[in-house]
Amino acid sequence: MGAQYTEERIGLLLRLLPPAPVAWVRAAQELPAARRTFDDIVSRAEADIAFRDALAADLERTLERAGYEPSERTLSELRKLYADS
């Protein structure tokens, strides 16, 4: 295997794996917290009709008032569930 690895070849292969954008990596690392927030909001909306209606009427404001700070991706998922319905 070693014979095929010239220094030029190694350099080329190292170039093939550049770091992913930092913001993407951070967003992926924050997934567990984002999922917890999402699950919490959905559970609450299922148990509380008034909360669900408020989410449908004004998603961002309702979440802000309830003390949630969801990520943009979580917001987008919630919009599909409530605001777009």
Add this chain to the structure above:
Amino acid sequence: MSRLSTLSDAELVNRCRAGDGEAWNELVERYSRYVYAIAIRGFRLSDEDAEDVFQDVFTRIYTRLDSLRDTAALRPWIAQLTRRRCLDAMSKSGRVQTVSDLGEEQGSTDMTEVEEAYAVREALAGLTETCQEILDRFFAQDQSYRTIANELDIPAGTIASRIARCLGKLRDELEGRKPASGGSRE
């Protein structure tokens, strides 16, 4: 380097399943370049599509980790998830008629190189931290000698010789390894 960077994939998966947030961070760190490379090198997706694929793949990994039967087979599983999502993205953007028209072989030539590149990165982990930094910054991050010298507090005049020396060590490291087979870091 993370405290958990020496863990095998199987150990990492088990910790993630137990809800260890630090292990999840390490899993994302370990595979972020791989998923990114499959999307942009293997399938040549646009940045926008690549970002969607990237986030979706890690969401699926997180939500489906319990379904992974062989915890040591994390990498092939991630590769498969990523390839499927890339095909979906290409299909949606009209680059292929349907996913079945294309099959899973799309990008296979480039994918072989991505796999080989991953094996080189694994070998890189066997070098000193300074060598890892220098080679990664020069080749993967495309940094100049001057930037590397400033960031690592090393005389700029020594960067070229250090790169050559570290490449030699990396080649030695690769010569002592078996060919990449899609397995774990163990």
